[in-house]
Amino acid sequence: MSVGPVLGALLGGAFTLGVLLGVTGWLRGRRPALIDRVAPYVRDVADLNPHANVDTVSIPQRLHAAGTAVADAIGSADSVRRRLDRLGSAMSLEVFRARQLRRAGAAAGLSVALSLLILARHPTPPLALLILCAIATFGAAWWCDHDLTRRVEAREAAMLQEFPTMADMLALAVAAGESPAAAVQRVSTLAHGDLADELRRVMGDVHAGGTVADSFDALASRTGVGAIARFAEGLAGAIERGTPLVDVLHAQAADVREAARRALIETGGRREVLMMVPVVFAILPVTIVFAFYPGLIGLHLTSGS
Template sequence: MTLWGAALGAFLAAGVLLAAARIRAIRRPSLDARVLAYVRDLPMATRPATAPVSAAAGVFGPLLRAAAEMVEQTLGGAATVRRRLERAGIDRTVHEFRVEQVLWGLAAFAVAAGYGLLRTLADPGNAVPSLVLCAVAFVVGVLARDNRLTGQARARERRIVAEFPTVAELLALSVAAGESPVLALDRVVRRSGGELSAELGRVLAGIRTGQPVAAAFDALAARSGLPLVARFAAGIAVAVERGTPLADVLHAQAADVREAGRRELIESGARKEVLMMVPIVFLVLPVTVLFAFYPGVIGLHLTTP
């Protein structure tokens, strides 16, 4: 009986020790939890995928990469493409963008090939024009993706311009309330959303990883394609370095952007003055004339014997 009691006590003690060790391991914060609290604004590093590569990617991947390299050698301009990718906020490399261009070209090629096949079945003598059409469709698809990238960059810049006055006013209010530029930036980034807020989040991430405030805003001015954002970043960098009143600078920049937006709207209206007259001349004016003269015509018909 004493031996059984000792065995049961040993088993109980082992269970308690295992449970305590497991609870301690669960309660211990992981390395990610301890480190990411200080670099939470940095984009998460892409971990290598552990899933097996699909058969299609294994078969067609090398061909797509070779075609992308041919497109790069033919078109060139890797620096320009990289710059537009940054302006559009697209997290891709130039090579990945070239692969996407090839996919767009192949999609256009497939559409043209389908049309050419139907046309060849109807008239077998049109095989050569169909081949030429497929080649032209591939080139058009590749160039269409490049034009789409330019459109994405411009659309993002328009969104940044629209967001800029509000973000600048929020920063000015936070600084005027007594917060430092870094704390004001953190508050605005956490309370707002949008393209400009994402760019300021990158600036804040650089500051938190040890980059000087002026250098972080200089980097923002360098990668931005907008003069107003470059002036904004340069103004904050100078204000931090020299101690000039930052709130007044931000209020002035927000007012300048609003005034520039009003001027652009007036200029756009002046350029489209003729187009604005089209619905008046061809829609409103005929309806007005009809309502003015039709009752008189009806009255003349009624009074005429």
């Protein structure tokens, strides 16, 4: 019996099953059930939930629990929530876990298909193929968590670059006679960027009923940038105690600019060897060619005459 038709049937069946599962999940998640929409607005949810007193757990629920446990081993739930908050994302932990599990499942399916193809063409130990599938699955889940961390770091680096300009604008607005809250409202409305989004979030909390000081304290607690945390704490203290703010903002902006300059110099010092690579392998050979090629042509002309 030929292996080709059997392999094609297996791959076709796996692809069809994956498409059916994806379409079924999309149709189920597209519109929530009536009880899911009503339950958050009633007091006694357990009486309305028909599945609340059922002890049996379905296989998809067990698989989801196992996948969640594996994802928690890669990145804990508290860490993911904090990073999502620092990112300013409206995504919940459950949505992030679902995305992480989908990517891990897609990697597992592709690795299984690749393993079957390798097994059909070359006799390979099944243990090696199982290890390949496990590495692909865990790698996809880890990459989703790593990508979240990378996006948070990129956003906070952009906020740190925007901070000196925003601090100077706030200092000018306060020096012109506006209150700190009104200055933040004006600057956050006119400016664009990640830090402006955070300030708009702070003002949104204020408009929702919170105090200005508590909103800035929340910004200081959730951000991962020390300069912005000190800035938020300074604003909260200025609003509570009425301390002068203009000189503090100018000093913080100058400190951040000086820190950025020092970081750039340190980065250049660490990469001094790498900067020599284009000099040695690109610029220096071209310089040598330009220096010696005319003399080489002159020697050929002299020897020929």
